[in-house]
Amino acid sequence: MSTSRPDSNRIPSLDGMRAVSIMVVLFAHAFQTKNFPTLSVHRLSLLADGKLGVRVFFVISGFLITTLLLKEKAKTGRISLTAFYKRRVLRILPVYYFYILVIAIVCGLMLHEIPASTYISASTFTTNWWGVWSKPFTWPLEHTWSLAMEEQFYLTWPVLLACAGPRFAGRIWIPILMLMPPCLRFFMWHDPLMDHLFYFQGDSIASGCLLAFLLDRRRPQMSKIFGFFPALFRATALVLIFLNILLASACRRLDIPFPLHLFVMLHPTVQCISICYLMGSWVLNQNGVSYWLLNLAFVQWIGRLSYSLYIWQQIALIPHTANTFPDQWSLAQWATTFPQNLGFVFLLAMLSYYCLEQPMLRLKAHFAKIPAVH
Numbered sequence: 001m002s003t004s005r006p007d008s009n010r011i012p013s014l015d016g017m018r019a020v021s022i023m024v025v026l027f028a029h030a031f032q033t034k035n036f037p038t039l040s041v042h043r044l045s046l047l048a049d050g051k052l053g054v055r056v057f058f059v060i061s062g063f064l065i066t067t068l069l070l071k072e073k074a075k076t077g078r079i080s081l082t083a084f085y086k087r088r089v090l091r092i093l094p095v096y097y098f099y100i101l102v103i104a105i106v107c108g109l110m111l112h113e114i115p116a117s118t119y120i121s122a123s124t125f126t127t128n129w130w131g132v133w134s135k136p137f138t139w140p141l142e143h144t145w146s147l148a149m150e151e152q153f154y155l156t157w158p159v160l161l162a163c164a165g166p167r168f169a170g171r172i173w174i175p176i177l178m179l180m181p182p183c184l185r186f187f188m189w190h191d192p193l194m195d196h197l198f199y200f201q202g203d204s205i206a207s208g209c210l211l212a213f214l215l216d217r218r219r220p221q222m223s224k225i226f227g228f229f230p231a232l233f234r235a236t237a238l239v240l241i242f243l244n245i246l247l248a249s250a251c252r253r254l255d256i257p258f259p260l261h262l263f264v265m266l267h268p269t270v271q272c273i274s275i276c277y278l279m280g281s282w283v284l285n286q287n288g289v290s291y292w293l294l295n296l297a298f299v300q301w302i303g304r305l306s307y308s309l310y311i312w313q314q315i316a317l318i319p320h321t322a323n324t325f326p327d328q329w330s331l332a333q334w335a336t337t338f339p340q341n342l343g344f345v346f347l348l349a350m351l352s353y354y355c356l357e358q359p360m361l362r363l364k365a366h367f368a369k370i371p372a373v374h
Helices: 014-030 038-047 050-076 081-109 116-123 144-164 166-187 198-217 219-226 230-241 243-254 260-284 289-294 297-316 327-335 340-367
Strands: none
Touching: 014 050, 014 260, 014 289, 014 297, 014 340, 050 144, 050 198, 050 260, 081 116, 081 144, 081 297, 081 340, 116 144, 144 166, 144 198, 166 198, 166 260, 198 219, 198 260, 219 260, 230 243, 230 260, 243 260, 260 289, 297 340, 327 340
């Protein structure tokens, strides 16, 4: 297999990281669907961590958006919030609202009662704040909590950068957002909404913003740091990302309690920093087997599909506990059963990407003040 051709408008390895992230999410959700191989359940259950996949998306988002805004500031002397929000609207909203419309039609036909509050919270990007999980069948819209967090980031960070300037934002806002979530997780680690609120998870986005600042302001120094035994430190970063699994296994073998409270507080931040290291290493050091794998043409293609895959997977990867289609919907039952549900996800994502997302991306280019970076 060949790697994709170099493209100056695309940051190396980001699409590959998106591909890995979405495959982790797809695996975590497919793991809960009908007919998933039961012999694999015990060994693979700890790897079915959709939160980790979403966390990688958040880090990428913080890094990419900050990189774009800093480049615009350097080139034009200012940040155009109007142009930024036009680009974000064209990038996010058409696919997103079309999906919500499809869910309203399909669930209406199936007589599944998704409450109006769920549609309202999803449509207003406030799912992570209130009541989407209060009814039996809200699964098709539950993943909108992560899009809500993204939009809340878009509403605050660019405005802060444009109005207060990169110096204030980089030195004040990023450290606060890196330190606040671990402290909140320490005191409220039992809160069921903890995984979905920006205040608890903002360190993932902030760490990506921090990496963008470091590469923009300290690139020569960062090149030296990321170039120091990259294979060894990439392996170390992977170990830290999955430290919860390794430590849990060790605790079981030694029959000692797992430090859950401490891990809930600190491990998400450790994961974010480790993800940032990997991202910086692959961006600056374009070598090694892992870099080659991430930049395979097929892997990059999956990465470009990742937004549509994330949006549409929820309609096909329905947990077996919630998969209660009426008898006359036998085709729907078949399409949401493993493994054909994964094929159905990719079919929907390709239709979404080529028929809706791509035309919007071409229109989005008209609002770019600088060459688009992905």
